[in-house]
Amino acid sequence: MVVIKWTAADVARRVINDDKLFILDVRNKEAFEDWKIEGRQFNYLNIPYFELLDGIEEVLPQIPSDRELLVVCAKEGSSIMIAKMLDEAGREAAYLEGGMKSWSIYLEPIKIGDLTGGGELYQFVRLGKGCLSYMVVADGEAAVIDAVRFTDVFLDFAKEKNVKITHVFDTHLHADHISGGRQIAAATGAAYYLPPKDAEEIVFDCEDLTDGLKVQIGSANVTIEALYSPGHTIGSTSFIIDDRYLLTGDILFIDSIGRPDLAGLAEDWVGDLRQTLYERYRELIDDLIVLPAHFMIVEELNADGQVAKRLGDLFAENHGLNIENEEEFRRTVTDNLPPQPNAYQQIRQVNMGKLKPSYDEQTEMEIGPNRCAVR
Numbered sequence: 001m002v003v004i005k006w007t008a009a010d011v012a013r014r015v016i017n018d019d020k021l022f023i024l025d026v027r028n029k030e031a032f033e034d035w036k037i038e039g040r041q042f043n044y045l046n047i048p049y050f051e052l053l054d055g056i057e058e059v060l061p062q063i064p065s066d067r068e069l070l071v072v073c074a075k076e077g078s079s080i081m082i083a084k085m086l087d088e089a090g091r092e093a094a095y096l097e098g099g100m101k102s103w104s105i106y107l108e109p110i111k112i113g114d115l116t117g118g119g120e121l122y123q124f125v126r127l128g129k130g131c132l133s134y135m136v137v138a139d140g141e142a143a144v145i146d147a148v149r150f151t152d153v154f155l156d157f158a159k160e161k162n163v164k165i166t167h168v169f170d171t172h173l174h175a176d177h178i179s180g181g182r183q184i185a186a187a188t189g190a191a192y193y194l195p196p197k198d199a200e201e202i203v204f205d206c207e208d209l210t211d212g213l214k215v216q217i218g219s220a221n222v223t224i225e226a227l228y229s230p231g232h233t234i235g236s237t238s239f240i241i242d243d244r245y246l247l248t249g250d251i252l253f254i255d256s257i258g259r260p261d262l263a264g265l266a267e268d269w270v271g272d273l274r275q276t277l278y279e280r281y282r283e284l285i286d287d288l289i290v291l292p293a294h295f296m297i298v299e300e301l302n303a304d305g306q307v308a309k310r311l312g313d314l315f316a317e318n319h320g321l322n323i324e325n326e327e328e329f330r331r332t333v334t335d336n337l338p339p340q341p342n343a344y345q346q347i348r349q350v351n352m353g354k355l356k357p358s359y360d361e362q363t364e365m366e367i368g369p370n371r372c373a374v375r
Contacts, residue, residue: 119218146179170195234272
């Protein structure tokens with residue numbers, strides 16, 4: 001037998017396909033409990049690698065033989081060593097190339113659906129971080145929404161589709177990941193849009209993303225319409241795409257709602273959040289398909305890997321949309337909030353253009369799960 005190398009893409013397909021997998025995670029306990037590779041049919045054993053240096057014989061009975069085995073660590077080195085030990089003990093094992101760092105940065109492009117005149121809408125799923133980005137493609141042009149910092153993914157995809165990126169949008173000033181929007185706009189000559197109420201401290205020029213703004217992509221009449229929807233941030237803005245899809249940013253998720261505290265103003269913005277969810281969105285048609293900027297748990301993925309659900313279904317099923325008492329709602333989104341995203345204050349500074357960290361520093365800032373939601 002040989003030690004097998006899996007890429008993050010290999011693992012992503014197993015997540016989306018609902019495959020069975022056993023993961024031996026050899027990071028320390030705190031890192032594992034904070035963040036791991038999630039799969040509906042994944043089972044786990046967490047034993048720090050230094051506890052296995054003298055041999056893996058004692059843990060072999062805890063590892064099932066009826067499913068694939070993947071060894072995971074932070075950067076890959078420790079997992080290679082443990083995978084080799086397993087191989088020598090007669091157990092076939094794979095290791096994750098690049099470790100959890102590679103899992104954090106991987107994007108899986110998934111087609112959401114067709115648009116007017118042959119246009120298409122794609123969702124880029126960052127499984128390791130819970131981030132969701134989008135590209136609208138129509139008649140030789142494209143718009144990118146909520147791009148993460150791995151700009152080559154979007155530039156290469158546009159090249160593959162033979163389209164020119166003409167517009168780049170961020171639904172809000174992100175606090176849990178570094179935006180690639182500005183860099184994509186600079187590389188393509190596209191216009192970059194950011195809500196002005198979130199852009200008061202930025203140190204670069206951009207276009208104002210205002211309520212009611214309508215942009216047409218190509219000549220196929222595919223429209224992107226902005227809907228002011230504050231609550232996660234004071235400037236948060238949603239998009240209605242081709243009268244079929246509602247991109248909600250970090251205001252509304254499939255299984256949760258957005259948190260209002262990442263700029264330190266939970267008490268001030270909770271009213272805006274409720275108004276957006278209980279009034280602005282209620283005025284929209286139920287058949288719009290909700291496409292959020294994040295997901296929190298793997299159960300939010302559909303069978304094909306999409307993170308998408310009909311708005312009317314969310315009104316019926318999402319707990320955050322069914323809290324009738326306003327005081328109870330206020331307590332839900334201000335008390336007992338989950339931990340804030342790793343380095344979120346520095347990430348906001350990066351997205352304002354005030355900090356320019358190295359690639360490795362950016363990776364460290366983003367390590368960890370999505371923490372934009374209230375469940």
